[in-house]
Amino acid sequence: MTDRLSAATLDRLSATVARPGYDRAGLTLGIVHLGIGAFHRAHQAVYTDSLLAEDPGWAIAGVSLRSPGTRDALAPQDGLYTVATRSAAGDAFRVVGAIPKLLVATEDPGAVLELMAAPTTRIVSLTVTEKGYCHLPATGTLDEAHPDILHDLAHPATPRTAIGFLVEALDRRRLTGVAPFTALSCDNLPANGKTLARVAIRFAELRSPELGAWVAAKVAFPSTMVDRIVPATTDADRAFVEGATGLTDAWPIVTEAFTQWVIEDHFPGGRPAWEKAGATMAADVTPFELVKLRLLNASHSSLAYLGYLAGHETVSDAMEAPGFSALVEGLMEEITPTLPALPGFDLTAYKAELRERFRNPALRHRLYQIAMDGSQKLPQRMLGAVRELIAAGRPFPHLALGVAAWMRYAAGFDEAGAEIVVQDPLAGVFRERLGAARDAGAIHEAALSLREVFGEDLPASDVFVTATRAVLDKLMAEGAGKVVASF
Numbered sequence: 157m158t159d160r161l162s163a164a165t166l167d168r169l170s171a172t173v174a175r176p177g178y179d180r181a182g183l184t185l186g187i188v189h190l191g192i193g194a195f196h197r198a199h200q201a202v203y204t205d206s207l208l209a210e211d212p213g214w215a216i217a218g219v220s221l222r223s224p225g226t227r228d229a230l231a232p233q234d235g236l237y238t239v240a241t242r243s244a245a246g247d248a249f250r251v252v253g254a255i256p257k258l259l260v261a262t263e264d265p266g267a268v269l270e271l272m273a274a275p276t277t278r279i280v281s282l283t284v285t286e287k288g289y290c291h292l293p294a295t296g297t298l299d300e301a302h303p304d305i306l307h308d309l310a311h312p313a314t315p316r317t318a319i320g321f322l323v324e325a326l327d328r329r330r331l332t333g334v335a336p337f338t339a340l341s342c343d344n345l346p347a348n349g350k351t352l353a354r355v356a357i358r359f360a361e362l363r364s365p366e367l368g369a370w371v372a373a374k375v376a377f378p379s380t381m382v383d384r385i386v387p388a389t390t391d392a393d394r395a396f397v398e399g400a401t402g403l404t405d406a407w408p409i410v411t412e413a414f415t416q417w418v419i420e421d422h423f424p425g426g427r428p429a430w431e432k433a434g435a436t437m438a439a440d441v442t443p444f445e446l447v448k449l450r451l452l453n454a455s456h457s458s459l460a461y462l463g464y465l466a467g468h469e470t471v472s473d474a475m476e477a478p479g480f481s482a483l484v485e486g487l488m489e490e491i492t493p494t495l496p497a498l499p500g501f502d503l504t505a506y507k508a509e510l511r512e513r514f515r516n517p518a519l520r521h522r523l524y525q526i527a528m529d530g531s532q533k534l535p536q537r538m539l540g541a542v543r544e545l546i547a548a549g550r551p552f553p554h555l556a557l558g559v560a561a562w563m564r565y566a567a568g569f570d571e572a573g574a575e576i577v578v579q580d581p582l583a584g585v586f587r588e589r590l591g592a593a594r595d596a597g598a599i600h601e602a603a604l605s606l607r608e609v610f611g612e613d614l615p616a617s618d619v620f621v622t623a624t625r626a627v628l629d630k631l632m633a634e635g636a637g638k639v640v641a642s643f
Contacts, residue, residue, distance in 0.1 A: 161251065161403040163234040169251065170402045173238070176253035178208045180234075183215035183256055186428075188272050188337075190318045191284040192218030192226050192258065198239055198386040198409045200281060200342055203417060205254035206433040214428040217257040217277075219268050221284065221318060227258040229407035238397050238408040242518035245413070249401055261321065265314045272325035273334065278425035280325070281340040282352070284318045286532035287581045289345070291355050293535040294611040298355040300362070309362055323360045323371065330370050338376045338423045344453055346445055346536055349379030349420060378420035381445035383452065385513060386411045387470075387521040412519055414509075418444040443496040447503070450491045452510055453537040455484045458558035459514070460526035461565045464576075466637035471521045475514050479641035484511060486643075487554035494544045530562050531582040531609050539614065546619050556623040557631075557643065563603040563624070564631050567593055571635050582608065596632040600625050 159165045166175055187204070189196055196218070204214055218235075220226050230237055235255045241248045261268050272280055286293065290302045298319075299305060308320030315321045326336055339356065341348035356377070361368030389407060397408040417435040431437050438444070456471070462483070463474030474480045488507045495503070538555055545552045567590045568576050578586055589602040604615040614620045630639050 158398055158402070158404045161233045161236050161238065161401075161405045163236065165403055166236070166251065168402060170249075170400065172249065173401050174248075174250040176205065176208070176236075176251065178212060178253075180253050180256055182212050183208060184213045185217045185257060185271070185274075185276060186214040187216045187279045187281060188219060188268075188277050189216050189255075190219050190221060190280065190282045190321065191288065192220050192255070193283060194389060194409055195382075195384070195386045196281075196283045196342065197237060197252065197255070198411045199382055199384050199415060199417065200283075201252055201254045202239060202250075202415070203430050203433040203435055204428055205252045207428050207430070208254060210432075211428060213276075215257075216255045217259065217271055218255045219259045219261055219321075221261045221288070221316075221321075224260045224263065226407065227260050230255070231258055233406065238401055238405045240393075240397050240400070240408060240410045241413045242410060243413040243516065247400065247518075248413070249397070251401075261315075265321070268321060269313070269315075269325050269328065272321065272337070273328040273332070275334050277337050279340055279423070279427065280322060280337045281342055282318055283342045285343060285529060286345060286536065287529050288318050288343070289351060289355055290317050290319055291351065292608060293532050294608055296351055296354060298358040300358075305359065309359070312363065319355055319359050322356055323363065323367070326360070326371055326375060327363070327367055330367065330374075335425060336371075336375045338378065338425055338427070340378060340380065340419075342380050342382050344382070344449060344533075344536070346449055346540070347379055347442060348445070349377040349441075353377035376422050376424050378422040379441040379445070380420065381416070381418040381441050381448055383416040383448050384411055384414065385516075385519060385521055387519055388525050390520065392520075410519070412513060412516060414513060416448075443498050447495050447498065447501075447506070449537055450495060450541050451488055451507060453533070454491060454541065454555070454558065455487055455510065455514070456526050457530065457533055457537050458487055458554070458561065459484065460523045461530070461558065461561035462636045462640055464523040464527055465561065465564060465571055465631070466635070466640065467571075469522060470519075471514050471523065471526070472517045472519065474523065475511075477637065477640070479643055481511065481515075483554065483557075483640050483643055484514065487558065490545070490552060490554045491541050493548070493550065494541045527565060528579040529581065530566065531580050531606065534559065534562055534609055535611075539610065542614070542620065546617060552623065553627070554643075556620075557627045557639070560600075560624045560628040560631055561636065563599055563628055564636075566590060566603065567599045569594075582606065596625070596629045599632075600628050
């Protein structure tokens, strides 16, 4: 039986595997991260891991807000895990040790709050996905009727949401005279720092005007842009990592070699020198994040819904099917006029690189995984560009197809009539409004009634309504594969 990865077995790793080049016993927790999932462990934790030999004061305490799965997998491994990068150039393996402490918020919210309120914690970062912000995607404002927000307002010492944890920990620091931490969003949201600030300040105001004013005046909320494709780990990935490293790892990460992190440089309490690990520190992240959201993420969402409906499993599978590569290229060209200028940035090369990343067969990035939480993703990834193109009088057939494909997917049945288990915060609303819909007209009308997604303007736009209805008719009549092949 193969030994399990842990501090005691590091010396048994294969010689080609990189491992922590610092004394983990000498680390100090400087960052608390909410949402300790695969993306954070493949991205921000790797950047930080590269700096701990030089500056050991920035180790990460990882917090799972819901499930104990990550803690249960990594705690027996002393928080160690393997990152395997796969590309045409070959495979590389690295053991990351930047997360020596793991907590589960549902088990002990008091311990999480105590750690967040500790003076040594100078950054609290988040990867909680779009839905974790408890905001209304169409407006970006706090969903004040969200049941978990109502719970956290009534029970501040036992919060359920990232926002509740942030504000309660900040209040404890305020009341004890400890300087606030920097709140660092690392999620795929436009102006994610501003979004986090908006919902946190409003939540704090609902707790008390004094707290709201203090958070608004004292807390830094820098924005970031993050980019790395990180598929969900499979049993095949675990076997692959075990064979290459010589040790069993309960939850390794298999990812691509490409990684990018652009960070607004506003950290009053200090920060790791992430630029030394390859991050870009910038005065304004907005142009970078808009390019990424509208090119990579919009393409991913379109591939997810159309590819899934056409019977494909992964991004690379879809990219090999007739019409899909051309569809992605056309979508990117359609979106390009809505993108800001980035001096010195080769946009044409970036788009070509994205398409090559999508074709990487070594990454089994499942379309069903990307398709989750579409009601939260669509406004950020696609509908902003749609609005700008409509205002400019430009056509948007590729975006209309992507939006219509989401409507078709959200209806909850595939092209053979079998149920699709739609994972989305609005899944219950989908069942209520779209559940009985089986024709294009009924699905379209029901989907447009989701003002949380489309706002008031798009359902009132004859251009948008006509464009999405026409392509939804085709999807229902011909099927996604045929529509994409002939698009």
